[in-house]
Amino acid sequence: MSNQPDILDQVLRHLSVLVACDTQNPPRAIDPDDKIFAYIKGILGDNWTVEITDHGKGRVTFFAKRGEPNMLFNVHLDTVPAGEGWTHAPHDMKVIDDKVYGRGVCDIKGAAAALLALAENTDRSLALLFTTDEEGTEGCCVQMFCDTIPYEDFDLVVVAEPTGMQAVTGHRGYLSVEGHFSGCSGHTSHKGATDDSATHDLMRWSAKALEMADDTGDGELADNRFNIGRVEGGIKPNMVAADAMIKWSMRPATGQDPADLYEQLTKNSPARWQVNFMAPSLPASGQDKSTARQLMERAGVAVGDDVAFWTEASLFSGAKFPAVVLGPGHIAQAHTIDEWVELTQLSEAYDTYKKLIETYND
Numbered sequence: 001m002s003n004q005p006d007i008l009d010q011v012l013r014h015l016s017v018l019v020a021c022d023t024q025n026p027p028r029a030i031d032p033d034d035k036i037f038a039y040i041k042g043i044l045g046d047n048w049t050v051e052i053t054d055h056g057k058g059r060v061t062f063f064a065k066r067g068e069p070n071m072l073f074n075v076h077l078d079t080v081p082a083g084e085g086w087t088h089a090p091h092d093m094k095v096i097d098d099k100v101y102g103r104g105v106c107d108i109k110g111a112a113a114a115l116l117a118l119a120e121n122t123d124r125s126l127a128l129l130f131t132t133d134e135e136g137t138e139g140c141c142v143q144m145f146c147d148t149i150p151y152e153d154f155d156l157v158v159v160a161e162p163t164g165m166q167a168v169t170g171h172r173g174y175l176s177v178e179g180h181f182s183g184c185s186g187h188t189s190h191k192g193a194t195d196d197s198a199t200h201d202l203m204r205w206s207a208k209a210l211e212m213a214d215d216t217g218d219g220e221l222a223d224n225r226f227n228i229g230r231v232e233g234g235i236k237p238n239m240v241a242a243d244a245m246i247k248w249s250m251r252p253a254t255g256q257d258p259a260d261l262y263e264q265l266t267k268n269s270p271a272r273w274q275v276n277f278m279a280p281s282l283p284a285s286g287q288d289k290s291t292a293r294q295l296m297e298r299a300g301v302a303v304g305d306d307v308a309f310w311t312e313a314s315l316f317s318g319a320k321f322p323a324v325v326l327g328p329g330h331i332a333q334a335h336t337i338d339e340w341v342e343l344t345q346l347s348e349a350y351d352t353y354k355k356l357i358e359t360y361n362d
Contacts, residue, residue: 007117011346012095014043015113018077019093019102025078025135028058036077037062040130043116053144059133061141067125070360071156072321073353074142074312075112076134079104085337099340106329106341111160114328114349122354125361127154134312137176137277142312146319155360156295157321158353159313162329162341165348166304167296169289169324172225173252173281174310175262178245179271181205181233185242198244199233201270206231206246209265213250224261225251225308246271254281254306279310282325284318291322299359301352307331326352 021036022029030036032052037060041050044064053061058078082090082103093102100110112130119126131141183198194200206228212219213226226248233244250265252258258278266273283289296303309331313323328345 007121007350008343008347010117010120011110011113011350012093012100014116015100015102015105015110015346016093018109018112019104020091021077022091023078023104023132024081025058025133026081028078028132028136030058030060030078030132032060034060037130040064040116044119055133055140055144059138059140060131061145062130063128063145064130065127066119067362069125069127069357070154071158071356072127072129072154073115074129074131074157074159074316075108075115076131076141076312077104077109077112078132078135079107079109080135080335083337087338090339095343098343100343100346101338101340103339106162106339107334108160108162108327108329110329110341110346111327111349114346114353115160117350118353118357122357124357126357131312137174139277139279139312139315142315146315146321151320154321156292157313157316157323158356159311159316159323159325160327160349161309161311161313161325162327162331162334163304163307163325164330165326165328165345165352166302167292167324167326168304168307168313169283169292169296170254170306171282171314171325172254172308172310173256173258173314174277174279175250175252175258175275176247176277177249177262177266178247178274178276179205179266179269180274181244181246181271183240183242183244186240188238188240193240197234197240199241202231202233202244202246205269205271209248212265221261221264223253224256247276251308251310252281256281279312280314280318282311282314282317282323284314285320287317287320287322292324295322295360296324296326299356301326301356
């Protein structure tokens with residue numbers, strides 16, 4: 001941990017302000033004039049070049065750069081909804097014993113606070129990208145950034161999702177799909193009437209998909225974390241359903257192409273399918289883990305195992321940026337009631353990020 005006792009106080013001061021800013025997604029009521037951006041800009045001061053881009057619908061990119069950095073730190077500022085049942089007010093940060101509580105302290109405003117403290121305490125080159133649409137599983141902010149910034153600009157992108165401060169160089173992809181089945185409404189007393197049922201078609205497709213993606217057996221699409229999350233359809237039990245809707249997701253294993261999996265699951269289906277989000281695993285675009293791993297090892301940062309959750313590191317990787325996931329806290333603490341992160345993790349985040357810029361930035 002840092003030998004400077006006031007550093008953690010700085011981190012916590014920033015974190016308290018960030019948590020107090022309500023950035024729940026949904027509703028994602030965020031715009032370029034939001035107080036969270038005003039606060040960050042005030043902390044950074046005049047020696048930074050700041051670009052704020054509004055993509056609409058609460059999707060805002062805040063890109064700040066000082067000097068000519070070789071690496072980029074990415075943090076999303078939006079959080080999941082607070083939900084009910086908190087012991088403390090979710091937007092009023094609390095420090096109790098060795099833990100910090102509040103919505104977003106782990107996922108991932110704690111990392112943002114550590115980086116702001118680092119910006120205050122060093123003159124080294126630094127690049128920070130803050131976004132607001134990660135929790136909506138859209139990736140618009142990062143994707144638009146990658147489309148406008150050449151990958152040669154940065155040798156490494158650090159996405160600060162919670163990993164227990166071990167660098168993660170591989171994780172699953174993500175696929176989110178919505179389907180609509182159409183039938184012909186009628187009375188269920190007629191023989192064969194239910195052959196026209198949208199809900200029956202949906203259930204037949206679902207049974208086949210579950211069999212194909214069974215990760216407890218030898219399904220042909222096993223180990224891809226398939227899940228049916230929502231189903232709606234029909235009006236009442238004695239009417240043939242004229243329509244039905246299903247939403248499902250999949251977390252493809254590292255190296256699996258989500259487009260291929262989507263094709264296998266939806267081909268020859270009577271539904272109208274809509275892909276809401278599709279992203280590759282990490283690494284992507286034909287890259288391997290060696291570059292990111294070597295950069296971490298050179299800086300003395302421990303490299304951990306691949307993880308099952310998805311992050312926007314894969315979007316950077318898909319744009320040919322070498323990318324790692326590295327942040328304070330653990331994924332089991334994210335999205336929970338009474339979300340928390342350990343004080344030691346925040347200190348370690350500051351020290352590790354400092355070590356990285358001292359290794360790679362002038």
